[in-house]
Amino acid sequence: xxxxxxxxxxxxxxxxxxxxxxxxxxxxxxxxxxxxxxxxxxxxxxxxxxxxxxxxxxxxxxxxxxxxxxxxxxxxxxxxxxxxxxxxxxxxxxxxxxxxxxxxxxxxxxxxxxxxxxxxxxxxxxxxxxxxxxxxxxxxxxxxxxxxxxxxxxxxxxxxxxxxxxxxxxxxxxxxxxxxxxxxxxxxxxxxxxxxxxxxxxxxxxxxxxxxxxxxxxxxxxxxxxxxxxxxxxxxxxxxxxxxxxxxxxxxxxxxxx
Amino acid sequence: xxxxxxxxxxxxxxxxxxxxxxxxxxxxxxxxxxxxxxxxxxxxxxxxxxxxxxxxxxxxxxxxxxxxxxxxxxxxxxxxxxxxxxxxxxxxxxxxxxxxxxxxxxxxxxxxxxxxxxxxxxxxxxxxxxxxxxxxxxxxxxxxxxxxxxxxxxxxxxxxxxxxxxxxxxxxxxxxxxxxxxxxxxxxxxxxxxxxxxxxxxxxxxxxxxxxxxxxxxxxxxxxxxxxxxxxxxxxxxxxxxxxxxxxxxxxxxxxxxxxxxxxxxxxxxxxxxxxxxxxxxxxxxxxxxxxxxxxxxxxxxxxxxxxxxxxxxxxxxxxxxxxxxxxxxxxxxxxxxxxxxxxxxxxxxxxxxxxxxx
Numbered sequence: 001x002x003x004x005x006x007x008x009x010x011x012x013x014x015x016x017x018x019x020x021x022x023x024x025x026x027x028x029x030x031x032x033x034x035x036x037x038x039x040x041x042x043x044x045x046x047x048x049x050x051x052x053x054x055x056x057x058x059x060x061x062x063x064x065x066x067x068x069x070x071x072x073x074x075x076x077x078x079x080x081x082x083x084x085x086x087x088x089x090x091x092x093x094x095x096x097x098x099x100x101x102x103x104x105x106x107x108x109x110x111x112x113x114x115x116x117x118x119x120x121x122x123x124x125x126x127x128x129x130x131x132x133x134x135x136x137x138x139x140x141x142x143x144x145x146x147x148x149x150x151x152x153x154x155x156x157x158x159x160x161x162x163x164x165x166x167x168x169x170x171x172x173x174x175x176x177x178x179x180x181x182x183x184x185x186x187x188x189x190x191x192x193x194x195x196x197x198x199x200x201x202x203x204x205x206x207x208x209x210x211x212x213x214x215x216x217x218x219x220x221x222x223x224x225x226x227x228x229x230x231x232x233x234x235x236x237x238x239x240x241x242x243x244x245x246x247x248x249x250x251x252x253x254x255x256x257x258x
Numbered sequence: 259x260x261x262x263x264x265x266x267x268x269x270x271x272x273x274x275x276x277x278x279x280x281x282x283x284x285x286x287x288x289x290x291x292x293x294x295x296x297x298x299x300x301x302x303x304x305x306x307x308x309x310x311x312x313x314x315x316x317x318x319x320x321x322x323x324x325x326x327x328x329x330x331x332x333x334x335x336x337x338x339x340x341x342x343x344x345x346x347x348x349x350x351x352x353x354x355x356x357x358x359x360x361x362x363x364x365x366x367x368x369x370x371x372x373x374x375x376x377x378x379x380x381x382x383x384x385x386x387x388x389x390x391x392x393x394x395x396x397x398x399x400x401x402x403x404x405x406x407x408x409x410x411x412x413x414x415x416x417x418x419x420x421x422x423x424x425x426x427x428x429x430x431x432x433x434x435x436x437x438x439x440x441x442x443x444x445x446x447x448x449x450x451x452x453x454x455x456x457x458x459x460x461x462x463x464x465x466x467x468x469x470x471x472x473x474x475x476x477x478x479x480x481x482x483x484x485x486x487x488x489x490x491x492x493x494x495x496x497x498x499x500x501x502x503x504x505x506x507x508x509x510x511x512x513x514x515x516x517x518x519x520x521x522x523x524x525x526x527x528x529x530x531x532x533x534x535x536x537x538x539x540x541x542x543x544x545x546x547x548x549x550x551x552x553x554x555x556x557x558x559x560x561x562x563x564x565x566x567x568x569x570x571x572x573x574x575x576x577x578x579x580x581x582x583x584x585x586x587x588x589x590x591x592x593x594x595x596x597x598x599x600x601x602x603x604x605x606x607x608x609x610x611x612x613x614x615x616x617x
Contacts, residue, residue, distance in 0.1 A: 154344055154345070154348075156341045156342070156343075156344060156345040157344075157345055157346070157347055157348075159310075159312055159332070159339075159341070159345075160339070160341060160345040160346075160347075160403075160406075161347070161358070162311075162312075162331075162332040162333050163310060163311075163332055163333070163338055163339045163407075164333075164338065164358050164359035164362065164406070164407075164410065165333045165334075165359050165362040165363060165410070166333055166358075166362055167333055168333075170362070171333075174347075174358075175347055178349045179348075179349075
């Protein structure tokens with residue numbers, strides 16, 4: 001009995017710590033007063049200002065561009081890499097997989113700084129350097145999502161398609177692709193999520209004038225807290241939240257089908 | 259005289275340090291049912307994959323209808339394969355599966371429709387066009403895989419242990435279906451299996467392989483009745499394989515007893531392997547046999563009794579329809595015609611294998 005009360009209490013406290021700050025942020029984004037303690041009535045004012053702010057909107061479009069470009073390119077490269085890795089002998093597969101996994105475990109700030117050092121050696125920091133950095137850290141996530149699909153895909157069906165006269169490309173499209181498609185889409189969504197909320201790596205690899213939402217937020221917050229930023233943060237949170245819901249929904253649907 | 263359809267010429271293939279095929283030569287004639295038979299790792303599946311275009315040989319060439327196809331990719335070869343199992347495309351219906359090859363070769367939709375109907379009838383699965391792959395049993399799936407291959411009217415159908423995953427009864431009935439298909443379609447079958455009974459039932463020619471070498475090529479009767487070495491004798495059915503000495507033509511000495519036989523040309527006093535099939539041994543009264551011994555076990559197998567007799571220090575295996583009592587003192591006898599004499603093995607691949615290594 002007591003054990004149950006405590007376990008419930010523990011759960012509640014945990015969720016409070018996790019979600020209360022977010023909740024406060026959301027409420028403040030609708031607060032008609034600039035104060036953080038006085039409720040001045042409900043308003044969409046900050047959202048309105050947010051959409052009219054040039055700084056915010058330019059950061060928003062940069063983010064969209066980088067996120068989508070990075071996700072698409074890393075999904076293609078990651079899928080190809082996964083196909084290659086799956087065809088390797090087990091020893092070299094372990095080595096390559098280990099090598100691609102290291103960036104996952106590495107601290108973002110270390111990745112960010114080392115990439116910056118690399119980039120400044122060859123070029124100026126710019127939009128492109130951020131994009132390259134994003135592609136790089138997205139690829140391992142794509143590989144991790146696609147590889148299990150390829151390995152569980154039936155190797156006989158691809159050969160059967162070749163046997164029936166299909167070219168390797170057509171056989172891949174008709175037979176292998178339907179089996180790995182869900183993994184590729186998961187990898188893509190994962191890449192979008194990772195790109196969208198990355199701060200450290202972007203911060204170190206971006207050139208002057210290039211801002212994504214997260215780096216813009218950081219710069220603006222240093223100048224002083226504006227309620228528009230609450231509105232923006234709330235929207236960012238919901239975007240990532242919806243993406244995660246989508247991912248989970250896909251997984252649970254798949255689990256049910258099996 | 260049938261014409262040669264497939265020629266393997268001096269094919270060698272190795273994976274890493276493992277030499278799978280060594281200067282392999284084989285000719286398959288038109289309209290034959292050829293079975294490659296051997297234990298796992300004997301190179302039979304590699305041979306089939308080389309023919310299908312899924313592997314390239316390190317050395318040698320493969321001729322198909324006289325043309326060199328060694329480097330031709332799989333999708334351009336005029337032959338189709340039925341794989342071990344689970345090779346149907348799971349996200350397509352049965353009809354779409356069968357139509358796959360026909361659509362690639364750009365056949366008209368009415369032609370494809372007719373072909374699907376025809377193929378499903380051929381494998382006794384009429385009306386399965388719109389079923390999903392999941393809804394089919396293993397045996398049905400394999401029949402669809404066969405249908406999917408034969409609608410393309412290949413000159414050769416390659417089958418890689420297609421019945422391996424099926425239970426015994428289904429396997430039997432599929433064997434008869436394959437024989438029927440072969441007769442109806444008049445195409446060449448190249449079949450790979452480790453199951454000697456399957457090979458004996460279906461084949462026109464059996465190629466017995468071990469360790470990358472062909473041990474014997476012949477009709478099922480030849481392979482069974484006149485094995486050329488101890489490996490073949492042991493792998494095809496159970497056998498009594500003994501060391502013997504050829505005293506002179508038509509007389510062999512086994513376990514200290516001289517027995518008349520019908521083989522000639524081995525020379526005098528030559529060491530040989532002697533094979534006597536269990537069903538060729540007759541149990542008689544002690545004084546009428548060439549050897550006497552005691553029955554040490556008797557197991558009822560349905561069709562026959564499997565009896566073991568210890569005589570002159572060797573445990574003889576005997577299959578007979580007549581029951582006998584364990585412990586009885588009896589004689590054993592063999593018709594000279596049923597004794598098969600073989601040269602001693604010169605290489606390890608020609609030696610008899612342990613039963614457990616067969617599968």
